[in-house]
Amino acid sequence: MTNAIEVHELHKAFGDVRALGGASLTVPAGSVYGLVGPNGSGKTTLLSIVRGVVRPTSGEALVFGRPPLDDPAVKGRIAFASGNPYFLKPESADGMARFYRSVLPSFDVDRYLELAPLFEVDRTRPLRKLSRGARAKAALLLALSCTADLLLLDEAMDLVDPIARKRMWSVVLDQVSSRRLTVVAATHNLRELEGVCDHLAILDRGVVRDEADLNEPVSDIVKVQVMLPEGAELPTGLEVVHARPEGRLLTLLVHGNAGGVREELDTVHPTYLDIVPLSLEERFVCELGGDDHEA
Numbered sequence: 643m644t645n646a647i648e649v650h651e652l653h654k655a656f657g658d659v660r661a662l663g664g665a666s667l668t669v670p671a672g673s674v675y676g677l678v679g680p681n682g683s684g685k686t687t688l689l690s691i692v693r694g695v696v697r698p699t700s701g702e703a704l705v706f707g708r709p710p711l712d713d714p715a716v717k718g719r720i721a722f723a724s725g726n727p728y729f730l731k732p733e734s735a736d737g738m739a740r741f742y743r744s745v746l747p748s749f750d751v752d753r754y755l756e757l758a759p760l761f762e763v764d765r766t767r768p769l770r771k772l773s774r775g776a777r778a779k780a781a782l783l784l785a786l787s788c789t790a791d792l793l794l795l796d797e798a799m800d801l802v803d804p805i806a807r808k809r810m811w812s813v814v815l816d817q818v819s820s821r822r823l824t825v826v827a828a829t830h831n832l833r834e835l836e837g838v839c840d841h842l843a844i845l846d847r848g849v850v851r852d853e854a855d856l857n858e859p860v861s862d863i864v865k866v867q868v869m870l871p872e873g874a875e876l877p878t879g880l881e882v883v884h885a886r887p888e889g890r891l892l893t894l895l896v897h898g899n900a901g902g903v904r905e906e907l908d909t910v911h912p913t914y915l916d917i918v919p920l921s922l923e924e925r926f927v928c929e930l931g932g933d934d935h936e937a
């Protein structure tokens with residue numbers, strides 16, 4: 643698989659503030675890559691370097707094999723949407739669409755008109771008079787109307803209500819599968835990415851702590867839902883990492899493989915037993931060493 647982004651040992655200092663301290667990551671082409679980190683961890687800075695609008699202090703960022711800085715051809719393959727978007731002052735979404743059409747060869751007016759109803763944005767009112775959520779939706783609509791190969795989302799949906807967010811993600815994922823768009827979505831809230839990303843990285847104080855390919859099963863951790871007969875106890879040999887009771891149903895994260903865990907639990911004759919996939923948060927905690935159930 644070719645890579646859409648390769649970032650090696652990226653450092654960026656703003657005066658004496660260290661925004662990035664040697665961040666490295668690899669985003670495979672056609673993937674949906676979640677970049678999770680707390681406020682100030684360097685997400686915006688990293689995306690700005692990848693977009694080619696900020697020069698790193700040292701290190702390298704390659705987009706489709708080329709450094710994006712000062713390269714209009716590479717920049718033309720990148721679309722960007724942020725939760726705090728910048729628009730030309732008096733413009734409406736239609737006005738911004740006209741502007742982008744005049745400066746960006748990749749801007750597709752037909753796609754803009756086709757997608758606009760799904761985003762439910764008032765296309766004719768000045769964007770500065772819309773709510774912050776509506777402005778974020780407009781930014782994403784405009785970004786998705788570019789026939790870019792890489793879409794960078796900087797907390798782009800954090801202010802959007804859950805129903806609209808689901809609809810917008812389905813438009814994004816449609817483009818991922820229909821034309822192999824690559825997406826990098828940065829957020830401080832892991833829950834924003836549940837069910838959408840196939841790769842996940844944690845950015846911590848300017849360093850990528852770890853990257854996980856979510857297509858790969860988690861080695862050595864099994865999630866199991868089990869109901870025990872009245873009075874029965876879990877087998878003592880079971881290495882439980884985390885247990886959550888809901889009534890009589892126990893959801894467990896257990897060390898081991900599915901076959902071994904099932905065999906062990908069968909010894910206490912459960913009335914219900916199912917091996918289920920781990921949620922994104924559980925993978926974050928087990929695989930990437932997250933401290934809590936939120937980044």
Ligand SMILES: Nc1ncnc2c1ncn2[C@@H]1O[C@H](COP(=O)(O)OP(=O)(O)OP(=O)(O)O)[C@@H](O)[C@H]1O
Pocket residue numbers: 656659660661679680681682683684685686687688830
């Ligand atoms: N232009 C700038 N000048 C000075 N410091 C900056 C600048 N841009 C970013 N920083 C600093 O770099 C660090 C990383 O900021 P950045 O915006 O990249 O983090 P972030 O993870 O995107 O944060 P948030 O989730 O709050 O948006 C912060 O300490 C920030 O104050």
